[in-house]
Amino acid sequence: MLEIKNLHANAGDEPILRGIDLEIAAGEVHAVMGPNGSGKSTLSNILAGRPGYSVTHGEVLYAGQDLTQLEPEERAREGIFLAFQYPVEIPGVSNNYFLKASVNAVRAHRGEPELDAMEFLALSQEKMKAVDMPADLMNRSINEGFSGGEKKRNEVLQMLLLEPQLSILDETDSGLDIDALRVVAQGVNSLRSPDRAMLVITHYQRLLDYIVPDRVHVLSAGRIVRSGGKDLALELEEKGYGWIEEASA
Amino acid sequence: MTSAEKRSISAWLEASARIVDVGDEAPFLREARSQALATLSGQSLPTRRLESWKYTSLNEIAKIEWAAPRGPLQKNQELPATPLSRQAGLRAGLIDGRFVTEPETPKYQGARLVSLSETRTGELAPSGCLDVLGQVADLKRHFFTALNTALLDDGACLEIEPNAQIAEPIHLSIVDSKSQTLSCPRLALKAGAGSRATLVIEHLTFGDGPRLAAFVSEIIVEPQAELDLILVQREESESFLASNLYARLEQHGRLRVHTLTLGGRLVRNEVVSELAGQGAEVDLRGLFIGSEDRHIDHQTTIDHAVSHCTSRELYKGVLGDSSRGVFCGRIIVRPDAQKTDSQQSNPNLLLGEKAEIDTQPQLEIYADDVRCSHGSTIGRLDPEALFYLQSRAIGPESARAILTRGFAQEIVETVPKAVGHPQLESLIAGALEAATAQAFGEGP
Numbered sequence A: 001m002l003e004i005k006n007l008h009a010n011a012g013d014e015p016i017l018r019g020i021d022l023e024i025a026a027g028e029v030h031a032v033m034g035p036n037g038s039g040k041s042t043l044s045n046i047l048a049g050r051p052g053y054s055v056t057h058g059e060v061l062y063a064g065q066d067l068t069q070l071e072p073e074e075r076a077r078e079g080i081f082l083a084f085q086y087p088v089e090i091p092g093v094s095n096n097y098f099l100k101a102s103v104n105a106v107r108a109h110r111g112e113p114e115l116d117a118m119e120f121l122a123l124s125q126e127k128m129k130a131v132d133m134p135a136d137l138m139n140r141s142i143n144e145g146f147s148g149g150e151k152k153r154n155e156v157l158q159m160l161l162l163e164p165q166l167s168i169l170d171e172t173d174s175g176l177d178i179d180a181l182r183v184v185a186q187g188v189n190s191l192r193s194p195d196r197a198m199l200v201i202t203h204y205q206r207l208l209d210y211i212v213p214d215r216v217h218v219l220s221a222g223r224i225v226r227s228g229g230k231d232l233a234l235e236l237e238e239k240g241y242g243w244i245e246e247a248s249a
Numbered sequence B: 001m002t003s004a005e006k007r008s009i010s011a012w013l014e015a016s017a018r019i020v021d022v023g024d025e026a027p028f029l030r031e032a033r034s035q036a037l038a039t040l041s042g043q044s045l046p047t048r049r050l051e052s053w054k055y056t057s058l059n060e061i062a063k064i065e066w067a068a069p070r071g072p073l074q075k076n077q078e079l080p081a082t083p084l085s086r087q088a089g090l091r092a093g094l095i096d097g098r099f100v101t102e103p104e105t106p107k108y109q110g111a112r113l114v115s116l117s118e119t120r121t122g123e124l125a126p127s128g129c130l131d132v133l134g135q136v137a138d139l140k141r142h143f144f145t146a147l148n149t150a151l152l153d154d155g156a157c158l159e160i161e162p163n164a165q166i167a168e169p170i171h172l173s174i175v176d177s178k179s180q181t182l183s184c185p186r187l188a189l190k191a192g193a194g195s196r197a198t199l200v201i202e203h204l205t206f207g208d209g210p211r212l213a214a215f216v217s218e219i220i221v222e223p224q225a226e227l228d229l230i231l232v233q234r235e236e237s238e239s240f241l242a243s244n245l246y247a248r249l250e251q252h253g254r255l256r257v258h259t260l261t262l263g264g265r266l267v268r269n270e271v272v273s274e275l276a277g278q279g280a281e282v283d284l285r286g287l288f289i290g291s292e293d294r295h296i297d298h299q300t301t302i303d304h305a306v307s308h309c310t311s312r313e314l315y316k317g318v319l320g321d322s323s324r325g326v327f328c329g330r331i332i333v334r335p336d337a338q339k340t341d342s343q344q345s346n347p348n349l350l351l352g353e354k355a356e357i358d359t360q361p362q363l364e365i366y367a368d369d370v371r372c373s374h375g376s377t378i379g380r381l382d383p384e385a386l387f388y389l390q391s392r393a394i395g396p397e398s399a400r401a402i403l404t405r406g407f408a409q410e411i412v413e414t415v416p417k418a419v420g421h422p423q424l425e426s427l428i429a430g431a432l433e434a435a436t437a438q439a440f441g442e443g444p
Ligand SMILES: Nc1ncnc2c1ncn2[C@@H]1O[C@H](COP(=O)(O)OP(=O)(O)O)[C@@H](O)[C@H]1O
Pocket: A011, A012, A013, A014, A016, A034, A035, A036, A037, A038, A039, A040, A041, A042, A043, A052
């Protein structure tokens, strides 16, 4: 589903990613771990098409097509979803209005009829239950005044509503208590299916107790320095990132 | 002189100096008019050489010859119904400055809305309005207030009875019906002690051609009264409007003014509020939306005369095309006004390449134990927010429109629900569409 070949990329004018190779097949969940500043968010931003991040070398193919040619909204319509590490607060725009516009943009792209207010209400209520989100958050402005946990739940809610083919979660677990972590993991797991793939970025092993990955990659200074099965995460937890950095130096 | 006679403003000024009273005027009115005439003698339209008119030129107004409609009202004048007026209980209008009411005005509990000319002949004599008219406005400082007063012969008087609690909005339409005509609508409003009410003032024009309205409102908010004013300025694109609003707040009086400037060629708003009684609170909120080469100028003065008063001020501008905005927010804290709590903010969204905003706070603080903050920003849409929406499949054009509406929404949110949020939002959406058509027309 996703093929990243020798990817070099800049954040602003800074070279951050220095040759990443990563293949994720449909049905798989991959975890990317790594110390702060290693380039995890840069990778997810490149995949989502955030302005200010550019590919300088290499390829990113999604379902066989060159992802870098697509605008962010086209990527989203094609089934790519990024759960933001820092969700943006947007005053004056109700969460409900936003999510309905988003769902309908994807539906229109798929040639499905748009949902009316009642249909969307039913759908959103069902998904909100799944992430244990209080009803009033729908009528509030997007993420404005939301707690850290509420923002992350809101990201997962959006993921459940859009049912993406490829979900990228950028440290969705950071700053969450154990209950919130479970809710997030349940949401992710409920989407797992043979035709979807996921890239779960995390700083801690903890999340991977709940979302069990098929592969784990360790990112350091813009390179994948180690890949392995789910046990790699445990080893990393035990020995710390210093171990990897030393090993790869 | 006949009502059809057209003159330049300066010719009007000369002529008005010769206008002697029309005979049936009450003494208080005669006095106000003669003061205004004295003030105007030798004056002409303000020019940009004056500090307070630095950013706003009246040249276009000076070039046009205007008729001033005086004399009796045409028969069968009808109050226009608008989506906002349909939400109202009590309503009336000032059509070309003339008071018009519904054919059968129901007796309304707690409020009286009558013509100033009735007041003046003493028939209904709502004494409250006589305490207000000419008592709050500043003839000397504001040219259009002097002009309005010099030519005054009708207006609206609204008196809210003490302790009346009126949930339904009261609606006053200000209509300029004739091309090339100067009108001088006037409002005197007294919110009686402990009362609560909402007044919507909606400016409309019908038909093509330039109009000039010099609108003056004078307001007294008595102790513990709570008054919401919503000014909806949505004239056609050739209209000029000077709206000068003066309010005096007594002890624990509360006034909230929403000024929504959605239309007009040139709109100049003066809002002057005097916090004259301890514990008074004023909240000025404005949304102004410019498109094409429209010009919108806000001059506000909040005068903290006594201690323990609160003022809040938030004006948001959305300027498209080559439109131009001006915001000058003056805050005076007098030596006695200790424990003043004042906040002012003026964020602006510049959407047009050639759009401009001049924004300046003007703080005059003569007391030491006060909290005053102010800030203004001039910006474009937040790229982070734009990317967030795009990453959720929303195209850039829709995303920009959503964010712009979101920017404006903050002002609408505090308007009392009974005024009609969907109605207001649709008026605002129309103005935003005009302002953003060019800026967002071609997405990247
Ligand atoms: N827009 C940017 N411009 C310049 N440098 C950036 C930008 N974004 C991130 N960086 C830098 O890139 C490096 C990697 O950041 P990031 O990808 O956010 O790491 P991680 O998510 O692994 O903590 C950091 O050193 C960070 O300071």
